Amino acid sequence: MDEQQLRIFVSIIQHYFEAETGRPAEVGSPFLCDPAQLPVHDFTGVIGISGNRKGCVYFSSPREILREMLLRAGETDVSDENLADLAGEIANTISGNARREFGHEFLISVPVVVRGTHQSISVPRDVRAYVIPFRWHKVDASLVVSVM
Amino acid sequence: MFGIDLGKYRTIVISIALFLIFDLGVLVLNFFISSEIASDAVNVNLAGRQRMLTQRTAKLTLQLENRAQAGVPQDVELKELIAAFSLFDRTLAAFERGGETASGDGKPIRIAAVDDGVAQAVLADARKLWDPYKARISEVIESGRASPAVASALVTQAERANLPLLKLMNDLTTRVEELAASKATLLRAVQVTGISLATINFLIILFHFIRHLRASDRQLEQARKETDDILRTTQDGLFLLDTQAVIGVQHSAALERVLGTTALAGRSFYDIISPAVTPKTLDTTREYIDLLLRHDVKEKLVASLNPLECVEVQVAQGPGESDSRYLQFGFNRVFENGKVTHLLVTANDITRRVRLERELQASEERAKGQMGLLVEILQVEPAVMNQFLRSAQDGLQHINRQLRDQGSAREVGGETINAIYRIAHRIKGDASALGLSSLATSLHSLEDILNGLRERPALSGEDFLPVTVRVKGLFEEIEAMHLAVSRVAQIRGVVSVEAPRPQHDPGVEALPFVQRWKDFAVRLAGEHDRAVELNYHGIDAETLPDSLREALNSMVNQFIRNSIVHGIEDTDTRRRRGKPEAGRLSVYISARDDGGVDLSFRDDGQGISVSKVRDAAVAAGRLTADEAAAMDSRRIVGLIFEPGLSTRETVDEDGGRGAGLDAVKAMVMQLGGQIRIGSTPGEYCHFRLSLGALPSLAPIDKTEDKAAEEVPA
Amino acid sequence: MRRLMIVDDSNIIRSKIARALGEHGLEVVGLSPNGEDAVERCVSARPDVITMDITMPGMDGIECIRRIRSLNPDVRILVVSALADKATAIQALKEGAQGFVCKPFTEESLTEAIGELFSEE
Numbered sequence: 005m006d007e008q009q010l011r012i013f014v015s016i017i018q019h020y021f022e023a024e025t026g027r028p029a030e031v032g033s034p035f036l037c038d039p040a041q042l043p044v045h046d047f048t049g050v051i052g053i054s055g056n057r058k059g060c061v062y063f064s065s066p067r068e069i070l071r072e073m074l075l076r077a078g079e080t081d082v083s084d085e086n087l088a089d090l091a092g093e094i095a096n097t098i099s100g101n102a103r104r105e106f107g108h109e110f111l112i113s114v115p116v117v118v119r120g121t122h123q124s125i126s127v128p129r130d131v132r133a134y135v136i137p138f139r140w141h142k143v144d145a146s147l148v149v150s151v152m
Numbered sequence: 153m154f155g156i157d158l159g160k161y162r163t164i165v166i167s168i169a170l171f172l173i174f175d176l177g178v179l180v181l182n183f184f185i186s187s188e189i190a191s192d193a194v195n196v197n198l199a200g201r202q203r204m205l206t207q208r209t210a211k212l213t214l215q216l217e218n219r220a221q222a223g224v225p226q227d228v229e230l231k232e233l234i235a236a237f238s239l240f241d242r243t244l245a246a247f248e249r250g251g252e253t254a255s256g257d258g259k260p261i262r263i264a265a266v267d268d269g270v271a272q273a274v275l276a277d278a279r280k281l282w283d284p285y286k287a288r289i290s291e292v293i294e295s296g297r298a299s300p301a302v303a304s305a306l307v308t309q310a311e312r313a314n315l316p317l318l319k320l321m322n323d324l325t326t327r328v329e330e331l332a333a334s335k336a337t338l339l340r341a342v343q344v345t346g347i348s349l350a351t352i353n354f355l356i357i358l359f360h361f362i363r364h365l366r367a368s369d370r371q372l373e374q375a376r377k378e379t380d381d382i383l384r385t386t387q388d389g390l391f392l393l394d395t396q397a398v399i400g401v402q403h404s405a406a407l408e409r410v411l412g413t414t415a416l417a418g419r420s421f422y423d424i425i426s427p428a429v430t431p432k433t434l435d436t437t438r439e440y441i442d443l444l445l446r447h448d449v450k451e452k453l454v455a456s457l458n459p460l461e462c463v464e465v466q467v468a469q470g471p472g473e474s475d476s477r478y479l480q481f482g483f484n485r486v487f488e489n490g491k492v493t494h495l496l497v498t499a500n501d502i503t504r505r506v507r508l509e510r511e512l513q514a515s516e517e518r519a520k521g522q523m524g525l526l527v528e529i530l531q532v533e534p535a536v537m538n539q540f541l542r543s544a545q546d547g548l549q550h551i552n553r554q555l556r557d558q559g560s561a562r563e564v565g566g567e568t569i570n571a572i573y574r575i576a577h578r579i580k581g582d583a584s585a586l587g588l589s590s591l592a593t594s595l596h597s598l599e600d601i602l603n604g605l606r607e608r609p610a611l612s613g614e615d616f617l618p619v620t621v622r623v624k625g626l627f628e629e630i631e632a633m634h635l636a637v638s639r640v641a642q643i644r645g646v647v648s649v650e651a652p653r654p655q656h657d658p659g660v661e662a663l664p665f666v667q668r669w670k671d672f673a674v675r676l677a678g679e680h681d682r683a684v685e686l687n688y689h690g691i692d693a694e695t696l697p698d699s700l701r702e703a704l705n706s707m708v709n710q711f712i713r714n715s716i717v718h719g720i721e722d723t724d725t726r727r728r729r730g731k732p733e734a735g736r737l738s739v740y741i742s743a744r745d746d747g748g749v750d751l752s753f754r755d756d757g758q759g760i761s762v763s764k765v766r767d768a769a770v771a772a773g774r775l776t777a778d779e780a781a782a783m784d785s786r787r788i789v790g791l792i793f794e795p796g797l798s799t800r801e802t803v804d805e806d807g808g809r810g811a812g813l814d815a816v817k818a819m820v821m822q823l824g825g826q827i828r829i830g831s832t833p834g835e836y837c838h839f840r841l842s843l844g845a846l847p848s849l850a851p852i853d854k855t856e857d858k859a860a861e862e863v864p865a
Numbered sequence: 866m867r868r869l870m871i872v873d874d875s876n877i878i879r880s881k882i883a884r885a886l887g888e889h890g891l892e893v894v895g896l897s898p899n900g901e902d903a904v905e906r907c908v909s910a911r912p913d914v915i916t917m918d919i920t921m922p923g924m925d926g927i928e929c930i931r932r933i934r935s936l937n938p939d940v941r942i943l944v945v946s947a948l949a950d951k952a953t954a955i956q957a958l959k960e961g962a963q964g965f966v967c968k969p970f971t972e973e974s975l976t977e978a979i980g981e982l983f984s985e986e
Binding site: 006007010011014030031032033034035036037054055056111132134135136137 | 464466475476510552555556558568612613614615616617618619620621623624627
């Protein structure tokens with residue numbers, strides 16, 4: 005995964021926040037993280053990557069961000085179901101855009117949503133993952149890219 | 153025969169032609185013989201009439217004689233006699249030589265001469281009798297009337313000729329009847345033969361063709377079964393494309409598995425592949441298929457242009473997961489009568505092969521990389537190497553912590569960049585001191601990026617993306633080296649790769665760490681067209697604690713680099729200044745009673761030029777021209793320990809970034825200690841460091857008074 | 866003896882082809898550094914077979930094949946070019962070349978290709 009490809013993921017998320025809420029997410033400086041210590045928040049949309057390279061990309065956000073986004077969109081039902089739906093929607097957007105951007109370089113799966121941290125997210129072992137912090141509405145979320 | 157190739161239809165065409173020829177032959181013969189029989193029937197009638205005419209003539213002569221003797225008019229009888237006579241005569245002549253006579257109804261009729269020996273003999277006999285008879289009758293006819301004498305002479309003649317003539321004419325009639333009967337027999341024979349031949353021919357056709365049809369049916373059935381077997385069992389996807397690139401009605405069973413699609417027959421090939429390929433590849437495929445179908449090219453010589461040599465397709469394998477497979481399509485032209493009518497397409501799943509090839513390629517590349525790495529690693533003592541790798545890894549982790557701790561802050565401080573820069577520069581210095589050139593290059597490119605970031609007015613987290621990517625790469629490089637080192641260690645454990653170093657010089661000069669400094673200094677000097685000599689005095693640094701020894705090593709490396717890049721002059725200049733051609737670098741390390749160490753590093757180069765440092769500080773935007781002018785020389789010299797300041801004009805791996813001394817300062821801060829600088833322009837530069845076990849209160853940029861005085865303003 | 870003309874802007878490639886095919890029984894009757902020269906030369910040189918580069922200064926190989934084809938419909942043309950773009954190579958073949966050999970090539974691949982060019986399919 006090179007710099008250009010990471011940038012694409014970053015810009016997809018920035019664009020999503022900008023388009024949905026009119027307020028861009030701040031991007032923090034990316035760092036590396038061992039698989040055991042990867043940040044996982046309340047709701048995580050996971051996209052599988054296959055092909056030449058394997059692994060996953062996930063966007064994990066705390067409940068507060070998702071709830072705030074729903075409220076801003078005029079949705080008053082902020083049940084966990086709806087929050088998970090939104091997390092899935094974000095992951096879907098990432099997946100769809102990435103598919104368009106990467107064409108046939110990567111094969112990108114349909115996303116799945118994981119709630120909380122008790123459900124394991126299968127990331128490749130022995131690979132240092134990229135963690136790109138996002139901050140929106142004073143709350144931190146994370147984009148994690150872990151590809152062999 | 154007619155330039156038409158009848159092919160497999162040859163036999164049937166010949167048979168039918170024979171049948172027609174037989175039929176036609178029979179028909180012609182039938183026609184011919186029938187007409188003969190018809191004329192024979194006329195002859196039979198005429199011959200019968202001749203028989204009758206002899207009697208009539210005889211009767212008329214008698215009547216004529218009676219009239220003549222009675223003296224009554226004889227005109228009627230004479231007239232009838234003339235008619236009978238002339239009819240008989242004409243008919244006889246016609247029988248003999250062919251000619252015209254009158255038919256039963258008085259119409260003229262032509263008949264052919266009777267071509268039969270027996271009949272002609274009969275006619276000849278008749279002629280002999282007739283001619284004298286005829287002469288008598290002619291006399292009477294010519295005279296117009298018959299006298300009783302003439303009439304009785306005629307009767308006498310008639311009596312004499314009548315019966316034989318009757319008999320002869322009877323014979324003729326019988327003969328002619330016989331001839332007609334024999335022709336009818338012939339006709340029957342011809343018809344029977346013809347029909348027999350036609351029947352035999354028909355039977356042959358029937359037999360031959362039924363046999364052939366059965367055989368070819370069997371062959372077809374077998375061929376169909378074989379084709380079915382092949383299509384059912386082959387592991388290749390096989391199908392035909394017509395000139396419109398439509399898939400034929402038959403294809404191998406494997407094709408559906410290979411393509412992951414069903415109901416392929418009759419569909420456009422392009423529709424099937426379009427989801428798996430880019431629009432450009434699809435276009436190229438159209439062009440390629442068109443080329444094969446419609447252009448005079450050699451199949452083998454265009455195979456390399458096949459755009460579907462290796463097509464990657466995605467196959468869903470459950471929610472959130474998918475896998476890619478690789479398909480290969482091959483195209484072969486199918487000719488019919490020299491024209492391309494179809495393309496035979498083979499589709500194969502070559503995923504396994506592609507994966508194996510990629511693995512092989514990757515492992516070859518790894519092996520290649522590892523080879524170079526091994527050569528570099530082999531030149532370094534394993535213990536030193538391990539130490540270096542540990543400290544490099546620590547350094548990278550430190551960088552990563554810096555990145556992480558910035559978090560998602562919008563404003564990112566330049567301080568972080570400087571901190572990262574210092575660490576990277578230190579690792580680079582150590583790497584190049586150990587001769588690990590590829591690692592040094594990677595670190596240099598990280599410095600390039602940091603340098604670029606430093607020049608930006610405002611930074612966001614995203615700007616650090618390339619840094620993170622490089623750091624990841626460096627982690628991987630260091631890990632690869634770790635792996636290589638451990639492998640080398642295994643080898644070394646078995647056999648001694650390198651002969652033990654000769655220990656004929658027991659002095660400190662021969663200590664490995666000193667040797668490395670010397671090597672580094674000589675190599676670096678060589679790269680910069682300088683000559684240097686490094687001397688060491690003092691303690692064996694190996695006896696010091698790891699962290700301290702590492703720090704000292706890094707610092708000495710930085711000082712060596714600093715001296716060679718900034719201090720030591722080229723040989724011409726040195727000669728002019730009356731200095732030895734080789735620059736002298738003197739290193740001295742001593743242990744203090746309080747557990748700390750002192751490091752002294754001195755070169756006999758051109759010293760520090762305050763004016764250059766001042767200009768560099770202004771150029772780097774650290775100071776305004778006014779501030780710089782107002783600042784005293786001591787503080788100016790102290791700036792050489794500041795990040796991002798260098799008096800060197802060009803930037804390469806060895807210097808010009810002004811980061812080396814910056815890293816030294818950071819290490820001194822970490823260990824606790826102080827730095828003192830002494831320099832005389834054109835003569836020397838001397839760094840003295842007191843490290844460890846000292847209260848780290850002393851300001852680091854404090855320079856020794858005497859040295860400062862020696863720096864001209 | 867078949868008559869060969871070589872069209873390529875690289876002197877090195879021209880002599881490499883000439884050497885490889887000259888040793889395999891072809892008579893080199895023309896060497897052209899560009900398309901214009903090739904079109905002009907092919908009339909007098911009367912080659913049986915031409916090796917043609919695609920990317921050349923001035924008239925490119927595709928145009929050159931088109932012109933030569935109109936002057937001499939019987940000549941066999943082998944495109945010898947780097948495979949930067951399959952579509953371009955296919956275009957060249959459609960203009961009337963019979964085969965394609967990718968640069969860099971070996972002498973064997975070139976002689977085999979010439980053999981194939983004159984084989985009955």
